[in-house]
Structure formats: C-alpha cells, structure tokens
Amino acid sequence: MKLIWLCLAWMLGMTVQAAPPATPYAFGVLNHRSLQATAAYWNPILKYVTARSGVPLELHIGRTANETTDRVAAGRLDFAYTNHLFTPKRDQLGWRVLARQNSSGIRGQVVVLSHSPVKTLQDLAGKPVAFANPYGFTGYYVPMDALLRAGVRVVPVFAGNQEAAMGQLMAEEVAAAGVNHQVMSDFAQRRGLSYRVLSESEPYFDLAIMASPRVSAVDGDKVRKAFIGMEHDPEGLRVLQVAAHSLGLPEARGFAPADNADYKNYRAFLKRTLVPLNE
Amino acid sequence: MSEPQKVRATRFSLTANILGAVFALILLMYLVMLAGLGVSLRERAQQTLDLEAERERGAIMAVIQDQVLLRDYPAIEQLIAARVKHSHILKARFVSASFAFEAGTPAQALRPPGWFIRLLDITAPHAASDLVLGGTIYGKVSVVLDPAPSINRLWALALRFTGLMLMGLAISMALLNWLLGRNRRGLHALRQAARAIESGDLGARVSLAYGSSPEVRETKLAFNHMANHVNQLVRALESEHTDLLVEKERLRVTIESIGDAVIVTDATGRIEFINPKAEELTGFTSANAHGRPVPEVLPLFNEESGAPVTNPLELALRGNMVVELASHSVIRRPSGAMLAISDTAAPIRARDGTVLGGVLVFHDQSEMRSLMQRLAQQAEHDHLTGLWNRLAMENRLSIALQDVQQNAQRYIFCYIDLDRFKLVNDTCGHRAGDALLQRLTALLARRAESEHHFLARLGGDEFGLLFVDTTLPVALEYIQGMRDEIDRFRFEWDEKVFRLGVSIGVTELHKGMTDIGEILAQADTACYHAKSLGGSMIQVYEKTHPALQKINDEMQWVSAITKAFEAHRFVLYRQQKVALAPGIAHAHYEILLRLRGEDGAIISPGEFLPAAERYGLAPSFDRWVVRNLFAYLDTHPEDDACYALNLSGRSLSDQGTADFVLEELDRYQLDPTRISFEVTETAAIDNLDACERLMLTLQSRGIQFALDDFGKGQSSFGYLKRLPAAYLKLDGDFVRGLDHNRESMAIVKAMHTLAHELGKQTIAEQVETEPELACLKKLGVDFVQGYLLHRPEPLQLD
Structure with missing residues (x-):
C-alpha cells in the first residue's frame, strides 16, 4: 500500500514537472x-x-x-x-x-539649444514647445506645470516620445522642449547636442x-x-x-x-x- | 636536268584565304569575348539577384519590425504584400510562433530560348533569416526572387552584342576585300609582266602606276630590278655561251694538235673522246675507242716485270684524286709493239665535287727513257776510256764496304797512278795523252774482264781497281803481272817512243773502315809512297809503316786545314825585307800565312803547307791571300809599302791565276808595282812553261817576281835566264853561318854576283846574327830579311 502511494506521488510529481510553461x-x-x-x-x-x-x-x-x-x-x-x-x-x-x-532620480526640465535667443521661460510665451506626449510625467506635466506656474502659455507640440521631442528641438522646429533630465542628458551626449536648461523641477x-x-x-x-x-x-x-x-x-x-x-x-x-x- | 619542282597549289585564292582567316579570327575573338563576358555577366547577375534577395529580405524585415513588436499582424500582412507587389519577389513569408503569412507574385515570362536559359543556369535567389530584436527572435522572414528579369536582360545584351559583332564583321570583311582587291591589281600586273618575260620579252616591266600600296610598289620595283638583272644575266650568258663555243673550239683544236695524248672518259671510265695523238699511240681510232673501257684501249704493263698495271684513271675516278702512272710503264699496242709512256689521270669534278668523268694525259716516253739510259751510262762511265768513272767506283766501294761489314766478304782496292804520263802530255800534247790513256786502258781492261775485277778511271792518269772476293796474295800476283805488262808497254807518237811505269797502292777492305774516303786515302797514301820510291813500285798499305804514317799525318792536316779555312782561322803576317842598297824609298814586306789553331795558338806554315801543296789546297790559299791583302791595301791608303806574296806550284800551273790577280788588281785600283810574287825555284822549274807565261803576263802590268829558295834545288842557269824574275831570294841554308862558313860565303857571293850580272836584285833571308848582316852588307846584297831585323807581325786587316 505504501508502495502504491509512493508511485502515485512520483507520478504526480512527474505530471507537475512535465506541465507546459505558463503564459x-x-x-x-x-x-x-x-x-x-x-x-x-x-x-x-x-x-x-x-x-x-x-x-x-x-x-x-x-x-x-x-x-x-x-x-x-x-x-x-x-x-x-x-x-x-x-x-x-x-x-x-x-x-x-x-x-x-x-x-x-529624474527631473523635469525646460531646455533650449545653447545658441537659442530664449533666455527665460517668459521668452517662450506663444512659442511651440515640444513634449513627449500629454501623459508624460517629466516629459510633460512637470515642465508644463513649471511654465504654467511661471504664467507662460506656450503652444505644446507632442512628438510621441521623449527623444522625438528632443529631435524636434535639435531640428529647431520648436523653441524649447519639456524633457526628462536623464533622457535629455543621454540624448545630448549621444548626439553631441549642446543645450541650456531654463527650468528644472525637484528630483523624482x-x-x-x-x-x-x-x-x-x-x-x-x-x-x-x-x-x-x-x-x-x-x-x-x-x-x-x-x-x-x-x-x-x-x-x-x-x-x-x-x-x-x-x-x-x-x-x-x-x-x-x-x-x-x-x- | 633536275626534276621540276612539284607545284603545291591551294584550293582557295589568296583573297579567300585572307578573308577566311580574318573571319575565323574575328569569330573566334567574338566567341572568346562572349564566353568571357558571358561568364562574368552571368556570375554578376547571380550575385546581383542574391544581393537583391537579401536586400528585399532586409527591407521587409525593417518594415515589419515595429509591427512585430506591436503585434500588429494585419499591418505586417499589408506591409509584406505591398513590398511584394512592387518588386520581383516570387514569394515572401513571415513566420512567428503565433503568426504566419506568405505573399507572392507570378513569375515573369522568359524570352530567351531554352538552351540560353540552361547555359546561364541562373537559379532563383532565396534569402531567409530570423527577425531578432534585442536578442529575442520574433519570427523568420524568407524571400524568393524571380530571376526572369535578369535572364531576359542578359538575353537582350547577348542579342545586341551579337548584332554589333556581325555588323563589325561585315564591315571588316567588306573593307578587307576592298583593300585586297586594290592590291590584287598590282599582283595581276606582276603576273602579266612575268608571263611576258617567260615568253621571251625580256624588256617587259611592271608599270609603277599610281594606286599601288607601298608594299606592292616595292615588290614591283624589286621585280623590275630582278628583271633588269635577269636581262643582264641572259645577255651575259649569251655572250659567255658564244665565248664558250669559241673556247670549246679552241680547246678541241688544241687537244687535237698537242703532242700529248688525251683520253676523256665518263664517270664509269668509258671513253668519250680521244685526240689524234692518243689515236696514234694506242692504235685505236676515236670511233673505235668510244664507249670502251680505258684498259681495253690502253693496256698497261710494267716494263721490267711485264705484269699488268692498274690503269691510273680507275684509281683517279675511284679515289677522286690526281694519280700519276708508275714509272717503267708501257702500253701494248694492237700490233703487239710495246711503247713506254708516262701519264697523269685526274677526275673531272662538278662544283659540288661530284665526279663527272676523268681525263688521262699521256705521252711517248721511249726516246726520253733511251736518253735517260744513256745519261745513266755516261754518269758512271769515263767518256775517254769507256771505263767506269770515279762515281761508279765510289758507289761500288760503298757496296763493297757494306758487304765487308755485314758478310765478311774480302775486297782489295788498288790505286794506280801512271809514272811519267805528264811527260807525254807536256811534250806531245793532250791528244797524245788521251791516245795513250785509251790504249793503256784497253790493255788494263783486257786483264780485268773478270767479274772479280772492277776497273775505273778515277781522273787524269789515276785508276782504281777493286778485287772482289780475292785474297791479298792473289791480288798482288795479279797486280805485279799488270805492272810488268805496263812496263813492257811502249807508246809511240810522232816518231817518239815513250816508256811508262806505274805506281800502285794496295789496301784491303776491313770491318773497321768507316767510309770509302778511308779506303781511297789508304790506297792513295800507299801509292804516293810507291811513287816516292822511284816509280813502278807496289806498296801495300800498313798502318804502322813510318813513311805511310807521315803521309797519313799530312792527310790529317787536309781536313784540319779545310775546317780552319771555313772557320776563317787563317791570318796574314808580314816580315820586313830591309833594303841595304841606297835609293829604295818604300818599305818592302813579305806576306806570310799563319794558321790559328782551335786553341788560338799560331801554327807555322811548315806544319800545314806541305799537305796543302800535295792535296791541291795551296791555290785556294794563294787566292785568299791575294784577296785579303788587296782589300787591306785598299782600306789602308796610308800604307805605301811594297808587298811580296808567295805563289804555290799549283797556282803557277793554273791558267786562271793571272786573270784572277789582274781582276783583283783592277777591282781595287792598286799600283801593281807595289806587288810582287815569290815562287820557289823548284815549283817554277816543275811548271816552267806555265810559270814563264804567268810571269810574263803579270810583269807586263808591272808586277815583279822573285825566285824563292834560290840555290836550294837543282838550280840551272838556263832556267834563270828563261824566267823573268826581278829578285833572287838566297836560300836561308846558305845565309845561316855565312860569316864563318867559307863555302856558304862563296856560294852566296857567286849567286849575288850572277844575279847582279843578270840585272836582278838579291834578297838574303833568315838573317839572324849581326856578323851575317855585316857580311851581307859587305857583299852588297840588296835586301836582308830575318828575325834579326824584323820578326813577322800580324797584318791588321780591320
């Protein structure tokens, strides 16, 4: 009897082991x-x-x-x-x-190209500013919040993702970009881009x-x-x-x-x- | 005539050959280029297709990557279908774990024929790979491309290339044909000119009209030059042919008229031609001889053995060389008569050395051989007596000497010298002497007819008799008989009767003798001794005989003197003859001859002059002295002395002496009064007539004579009166001891007085003491000579 239980237990184990992987x-x-x-x-x-x-x-x-x-x-x-x-x-x-x-940690930043005539957030008033998408935290909410709190109304341009927004800045299609500081730093280093930070949030x-x-x-x-x-x-x-x-x-x-x-x-x-x- | 060359013609013309060759070459080039380009293009097309397949796969992969990540499968299908639609993709497929899609288009139609497609062997390119993103395989993309467009492109390219090639080939052929046609015109002109020349128009030339290519023009020029040259050659050949005909006629006439017989044969030795002389000698006419072998017309035999002789023409033809007929050859004429001939045979060769025939030249040798035989007879016989001559005796002695040395045969040789023969000559003349010799020779020849005797006349009144295989006693017995017979012989001439004697020297040949000179010398020595004993004597040579030894010594001198003469070891000395009489301005010398030995010592003339006198060398010395003294006087004009030279008895009897002296005198333009000759009294008397003639001849030119050694011989006042000598040289025997020998004093005084009475001056020689000189002065002698006054000194010739 004991032997029968041992065989059943072994067979059960084998069944568990041979089961196909989960989804x-x-x-x-x-x-x-x-x-x-x-x-x-x-x-x-x-x-x-x-x-x-x-x-x-x-x-x-x-x-x-x-x-x-x-x-x-x-x-x-x-x-x-x-x-x-x-x-x-x-x-x-x-x-x-x-x-x-x-x-x-990451910060939200409003950045412009180094040679941009834009010196302050106020200089961006009415100008197109690129953002990743309307859901991004550091890529939209934080920098846009900084702009709104500064009383600056800009024309938001959603590029799709962070690097796309940075690409538009690099192509000077926009006056500034709201970005994740880490992603921006990596992008600039990889592409040899020189930029200037107009506004930066607390770290997250x-x-x-x-x-x-x-x-x-x-x-x-x-x-x-x-x-x-x-x-x-x-x-x-x-x-x-x-x-x-x-x-x-x-x-x-x-x-x-x-x-x-x-x-x-x-x-x-x-x-x-x-x-x-x-x- | 050589076989004409076979003409090997080709089936096609030059133009066809060139066009065909160029066509084949271009076609070959086309095929090679097509093959080269085709292989290259085919590989490139395949590579391009493979790359295109890869590119399409990559493109599809790039296009669908995002959709794969998004798992947007309809988008993937649309993207792949769109890509397939716009390209030559036969089939494109994407397969993932949960999705699979395939899109494709129908293959394009193939335009080329099947063989071209099979030849290209281009396969449909297939490219496939996994779609990997971030190391994760999302599926597999595969693509198969349609090769038809590439194959169609290659077919179109091949068609264009072939079309171009055919066009180029047609143009090349047309151009080439046109060029060849232009040049053929020049060749045609050349052919026309060649045919004209062939038909005899040697003046035909090719026109150098405008339009020919430089090569054809050059060929035409060369042809014209060649034609000119051929024309000149033909003219020259015609001229030479005419000359050859003339020359041939001349040769024919020459050969027919020359004294030599000529036979010309072909290469096999069969006669083609014989000239009239050959007809005469062989007895065959030219017509009869034609075609016959030479030995048949000219049968040759050895004259002595009668054996047939190989015809030299056969040897000449066989050996391809000139062959001379062996001597002593004769031909047998059809009549059976034998004819001595000599001939030369030579092959007639072509330029390449091939023997074309032969020529045999021969002539009648009968007369010449007869003459030669007579000459041979004369060469060994004495023409006066008919006996063998000295040459024959020497040859016989050589054979005998060899026989003695090799076979121990015994030979006895006698040297026979007639006594008093000179008397006959001097009194009755040479005709009498010759008659005497002929009669006496007949006497001797009768006794020496046996084969054991060989009798020869050695010269003058000397004979030689060789006994063969005879002992000395037998020979002596024979010789004694011969001597007695000659003693009994009487020769009558012009009512005068002469009785002769004979002196005979005998020697026996033995192995120790080295040459015939030794035999002759021994016999001569013995004969000389026999004669010195008074004549009619026989003397056998004995080596130890004192008298013979002395003679032999003299003979030894002969060779020594001869060698010294050739080696210029004779020197001239002079000894002054001091004048005692007043009024004699010039010095007087006597020239003396000395011999310098091989060791340099001076040898006095007493040693060698007797031998020289006896063996006839003295005349040579005399002439040598005359020549050298005259040369000395010519080169020493400061020497104005008078010189006296000695003349031997032989020179006195030599009729050429006077002429020689006078010629030398004229040659050097000397004053003859400065020259005088001394001749011994004995020699002068022995050659009285000759001496008298000589003295008179030379005296007429101013040359004086002295009688030397006067008083020593059998002086005769008659001789003194007859000989026109200006001086008497008193013999030294009378001068020596003159001061204390009354007899000598009396003789000298008498001779001096006699000389003065005859108008001659006296010279005393060998004066060696003061008393002798004082006596001579007292007597009034004109000249004195001797060691007391002057010792002989060398005459400096140089």
Missing part, C-alpha cells in the same frame, strides 16, 4: 524611445529576469506612451515600467511598486517597475528580486551593460528596491499640478 506575463514599458530601441534595451533584461525568477515575461509596447498606458488601463498588461500610474484616477487600479531604476525617483493586482505576490516578489539582484550578479550586470550599450548609455543602470511610499511626491505633484491631467 508569459505581459511586461509593458513606457515609451521613452523608439520601439526598436526599447526592444533592444528591454528584451535582454526581461530574458534575464525570466530566467532568474522563473516568471516568464514578454515585452509589450504600444505605439506611444499613452497607448502603453491605455493598455495598462485596459488590463492587457501584468507588469509595467512606468510613472504614469500615480495620477489619482490610475492610482485606484491597485498597481504596486516592486522596484525602481537605480538612479539619482525614476520610473518604477510595477505589478498589477492580478500578479501573485510570489511572482511579484520573484520578479522584484531578480531585478534588484541584477547589479550583483555578473550575468545580470553583463546584461545591463549590453542593454546600456544598445542605447549608447555611458554605464549600466541597475534596479533598486522600492515601494509605493517612494513615489509619494509623484502623487502629491499630480494632485496639485496646474496642468489638466489626461486620465
């Missing part, structure tokens, strides 16, 4: 760059995290950051690398912060890796650990370096542990901003 989680990434650049950066990282955590992740991108955020709102994504979910309305979706980009933590409420705590924790451990794992570090190299970044950026509390200032800003929120 991968959709991992959305906010569009800061082109689709292909985003894929080049994130695919190696997701591949690593999938391997380390055992939680299958699959990159999903929308045509624009707004579309990506829309996909979150539509419940089509399980994980997201974003800072669009701290508005009061989206905050109610229940997404939780697992980790964040290990950086000194960089984008957060968030999980939807339907992701189990276990899987969420596995994913969080895998991201956080990348910097300390030689293979993870190599993957980060490969990813950074694909974007021309000077150094690899790892991920640090974070939770919802770390993004209080986001929520606070979004509650008091003069810019109408697009939710």
